[in-house]
Amino acid sequence: MMARRSQGLSERHRKILDFLTRFQEENGYSPSIREIGDSINVKSTSLVDYYLNQLEQMGFISRDNRVSRSIRVLEPAERLLNRAVNTVRQAGRQLDDIIPIPVLGRIVASEPIPVPPSDLAYFDPDYSVEIARSLLPTRERPEDLFALEVQGDSMIDAMVNDGDTVILRRAQEANNGDMVAVWLDDRDETTLKYFYKEKDRVRLQPANPTMGPIYVENPASLRIMGKVVMVIRQVKSVAA
Amino acid sequence: MMARRSQGLSERHRKILDFLTRFQEENGYSPSIREIGDSINVKSTSLVDYYLNQLEQMGFISRDNRVSRSIRVLEPAERLLNRAVNTVRQAGRQLDDIIPIPVLGRIVASEPIPVPPSDLAYFDPDYSVEIARSLLPTRERPEDLFALEVQGDSMIDAMVNDGDTVILRRAQEANNGDMVAVWLDDRDETTLKYFYKEKDRVRLQPANPTMGPIYVENPASLRIMGKVVMVIRQVKSVAA
DNA sequence: ATAATACACGAACAATTGTTCTGTGTCAAT
DNA sequence: ATTGACACAGAACAATTGTTCGTGTATTAT
Known part of the structure; x- marks a missing residue:
């Protein structure tokens, strides 16, 4: 596979977002990391995590630490706010x-x-x-x-x-x-x-x-x- | 404690439903059994499960087997349908x-x-x-x-x-x-x-x-x- | 050519979480 | 008085699930 270099939404990212909203729609809750992996043909949970981190960084989703099925797909409106929050938090972490x-x-x-x-x-x-x-x-x-x-x-x-x-x-x-x-x-x-x-x-x-x-x-x-x-x-x- | 005898929604049931919707509202996903237990001061997960089964039976919620945080609070509209489904499924299960x-x-x-x-x-x-x-x-x-x-x-x-x-x-x-x-x-x-x-x-x-x-x-x-x-x-x- | 970066797998691990079983006490009916 | 249904606790168990680490490969930049 391999696609994205540097920035923007890759095909993978889009597929994940699609799957998240679809799964959410159908089941009323969010998929687990492994379920996401299956849906985009990724074998390792770590790679899914990797992508999810990127999506979180870009403000498309948010999730809670060590909480299963806690992914939220954010609306464009929330996205900016969340992005700022992430940036600040990250900075804070390294302060x-x-x-x-x-x-x-x-x-x-x-x-x-x-x-x-x-x-x-x-x-x-x-x-x-x-x-x-x-x-x-x-x-x-x-x-x-x-x-x-x-x-x-x-x-x-x-x-x-x-x-x-x-x-x-x-x-x-x-x-x-x-x-x-x-x-x-x-x-x-x-x-x-x-x-x-x-x-x-x-x-x-x-x-x-x-x-x-x-x-x-x-x-x-x-x-x-x-x-x-x-x-x-x-x-x-x-x-x- | 102890309240409900036979039928209807007890205080506990109502509290659980309240907590479910509130938690859902605040976090975007459903609570775990233990989190529900904490919210209504119930120590054992089995008792929470016990109540959830009742709520499911009565058609107020639905959930998936062995899937964490999969509780859905059903709208009155869905309730009837789901109740019927449960009855049928239970009949089958009761071989x-x-x-x-x-x-x-x-x-x-x-x-x-x-x-x-x-x-x-x-x-x-x-x-x-x-x-x-x-x-x-x-x-x-x-x-x-x-x-x-x-x-x-x-x-x-x-x-x-x-x-x-x-x-x-x-x-x-x-x-x-x-x-x-x-x-x-x-x-x-x-x-x-x-x-x-x-x-x-x-x-x-x-x-x-x-x-x-x-x-x-x-x-x-x-x-x-x-x-x-x-x-x-x-x-x-x-x-x- | 070499280093750095991005992408990918797999496995092992530790938490979280749902399920089940045993036991206890209470209440109502027999 | 005994029984059975109900309400509850607690623990042990097994599955699910998020996290992390080591490794490998390709691509880009230096």
Whole structure:
């Protein structure tokens, strides 16, 4: 068999829906998974389940967990609502595992970082990047995180390319060894560097070991915008 | 609890019907037996089944064998039809509840009763009459029963007409008040009478109260052939 | 070529669920 | 007082049924 690729209603889906309404009409209750399988010549219950999940996802039917014969065929009217519900529920199910991080803007060397408001929740993000919680330190509080999209090659000394997404945690200060996003007053420049406090100055070390550090004598002219938590590079293979 | 005696819809029945429609309305499918039990505070599934059978009998619901959640609540319109269907089906199912009774011959006043052999099973009956088990006392053992066809009007004193079928149970003795078929040696006659043992004689009382009893002084001259269990008269309307 | 995705089977499993059997108590009639 | 019909509980059983897992194959994308 095999038909459907990606989206829309395949022949199978239609047949199942037909059978559901017909069976319902004739018997007053819904068929079991095996009865559905028989009607469309599918041998395995798992495959029927597979299709039913798709139909449920698309909002054509709804059913209850571990309840036999609980399939309901939804009317077009109900469909949209149910679809939304499903989406929300699914998102909710993964809320613990995947956290959305708002992308607040672009980071360009020659411009200051867009100021992250104290309450990130009220800031309307351009979009958001989804990060598996497992990729973050367990104690990282999602509310303190925001993301920026790097524009230009000016941060190659931090091993950050044009188009990369940088995830930061709001912070006004840093510990030695932290990679931070800083605005340098005297240079009028934003940059990503490893932060090291020395006796009477601050050393900003590029990630790229072949490049030399920057020394900032006046601590006041250095404004830490956040600590870098992660850099994400979605590498696309370039069609030749 | 305990409510219903004999017929009609009890409180329980109504509650179940209510719950069925409500559950149906809310979930789009029917509840399981246990869910019904919970709703009416009944602990055992068997009792719920018991009630459901009654409701089915009365035509309020219908359900399919061994199919979960297959209960349908029937509309008044469907009810009659379904009730009839149930009755017919039950009649068929009750083959065990209809017992054939062999008709061993005729009973004539002037002749002795055809001897019922000790094992009725080996006696080739003229034909047989079918009796619903429900018409008999529950403990009546079908193997002990046989039937005779009355010939002649000589038993009108027992309210038995020509052509009636009498069903008897084999017996050599009788209790007071039993209607028995007896052969009277001294009269050379078979008759049906109520049996009453008195001090030193036996009184045989006709069913017809306007007629007088027979007294038998010698118990040996009275041979009880069986107790009358039933008299069947198939009344045919006589074409004028 | 390789990986990822979609489609498919089958079996084993665990829950749910309908059925049946045994026993108990009550009520009405004999 | 005994019997039989009725109302009920509980457990054990067997069937139905939803879920999941391992595996395999084809198709598409990289």
